[in-house]
Amino acid sequence: MKYFLVVALFLAMPIQAQQQDQKQIQEIYEEALSNGKGYTWLNYLSNQIGARLSGSIQAEKAVSYTKSILDSLGLDKVWLQPVKVPKWVRGIPEFAYLESSAGFTNNVPVRALGGSVATPMGGIKANVIEVRGIEELKALGTTKIQGKIVFFNKPMDPTILNTMDAYAAAVDQRYSGATEASKYGAIGVIVRSLNLRLDDFPHTGAMSYGDTPFEKRIPAAAISTNGAELLSTSLKLNPDIKFFFRQHCKTLPDVDSFNVIGEIKGSTYPDEILVVGAHLDSWDLGDGSHDNGAGSVQSMEVLRLLKATGYTPKRTIRVVLFMNEENGLRGGATYASESRKGNENHIFALESDSGGFTPRGFTFESNQGNFEQLLGWKKLFEPYMVHLFEQGLSGADIGPLKNDNIVLAGLRPDSQRYFDHHHSENDTFQHINKRELELGAAAMASLVYLFDTYGTVASSN
Structure with a gap:
């Protein structure tokens, strides 16, 4: 009889524990x-x-x-x-525009990426080359990139249901884009905001220059998704448009x-x-x-x-x-x-x-x-x-x-x-x-x- 009581008590313990956990x-x-x-x-x-x-x-x-x-x-x-x-520190708010021809401009929202250097005081203006990821830079080479602003326009993949995974697949352009573009003579980078919807909010975030000497570091900014769409469409219509941006950030x-x-x-x-x-x-x-x-x-x-x-x-x-x-x-x-x-x-x-x-x-x-x-x-x-x-x-x-x-x-x-x-x-x-x-x-x-x-x-x- 004692044996059956002990077994019954033993079997009841997990049930009691589960009830206590639920409570x-x-x-x-x-x-x-x-x-x-x-x-x-x-x-x-x-x-x-x-x-x-x-x-x-x-x-x-x-x-x-x-x-x-x-x-x-x-x-x-x-x-x-x-x-x-x-x-x-970010400093004075950033400013940017597209210039289709002399005197014809469209302002676009940008924000410096965290850790970026500033542009020269008067900003920079140059022709733009659009890429869909860091891997495209090597194929273009110095001849096509030198002296230009690289526009990284790789969107987050909307078909990936876990948006954290979609973010992970696109974040390298923000983090390492400036470092990689500078190797081919780019003078600045603009990165599409990591955002699945179209809006006017630029999304900042950390970027790194790795071991790039300070004097060779180039400014990097995020452009809103609406701004990225406008820039991409404008480049298709007129590959010779110029992009201007100015930012005053610095590291203390x-x-x-x-x-x-x-x-x-x-x-x-x-x-x-x-x-x-x-x-x-x-x-x-x-x-x-x-x-x-x-x-x-x-x-x-x-x-x-x-x-x-x-x-x-x-x-x-x-x-x-x-x-x-x-x-x-x-x-x-x-x-x-x-x-x-x-x-x-x-x-x-x-x-x-x-x-x-x-x-x-x-x-x-x-x-x-x-x-x-x-x-x-x-x-x-x-x-x-x-x-x-x-x-x-x-x-x-x-x-x-x-x-x-x-x-x-x-x-x-x-x-x-x-x-x-x-x-x-x-x-x-x-x-x-x-x-x-x-x-x-x-x-x-x-x-x-x-x-x-x-x-x-x-x-x-």
């Missing part, structure tokens, strides 16, 4: 949707502080503000981690900044650390609400939700707001370096950096054992329509933590509208949906709860 996750969602704070925090971050380019006064204010929020949550520890960051010496960190100490396994985070910096256009104010407030909200539902973590749960993801990744690199120096044991890290839209699920970088455990949790998220559990890239800032044992995860919201806003003046608070933002925070908190409860397959506990 805890339901409480997280109810708290997020009834009393969520992220939208209010984001309202202040976006509308009272604004764009938070690394090294700017606004970035400093964002550090102070988010630290004050974490201080108010009653966490076990809150601190600032020093990070040296680049300081690039590195400055001091900080990652903002807060944690709840684990009650049972305090040396096992779970991180949830996002980058606090943004580009200087718009106010950075989707990229990445949304992820920042969602990450802070995760800790608030766990505390508000009365949950006591077994493991240490840490929120990290990283500085300088957009133009250097210094915050993520510094955090990982300091963690290694302190011999910290991170078993899980979750990043939100894909906007504040409706959550669809998560992507994971993990070994097969951990991924199989994750698939076992998938049913817990199905009532909340968070169905996507796939292996794939997690996030840039948590990437430096990667090793053979840690599980890295990225929140994956619906991505179809994300590039309407990404890196542009159209990334503003008015485009944030409160409920979608809260659903994302709840999904993140639920996943953190499960990893805290069960650990990882690689863990000995």
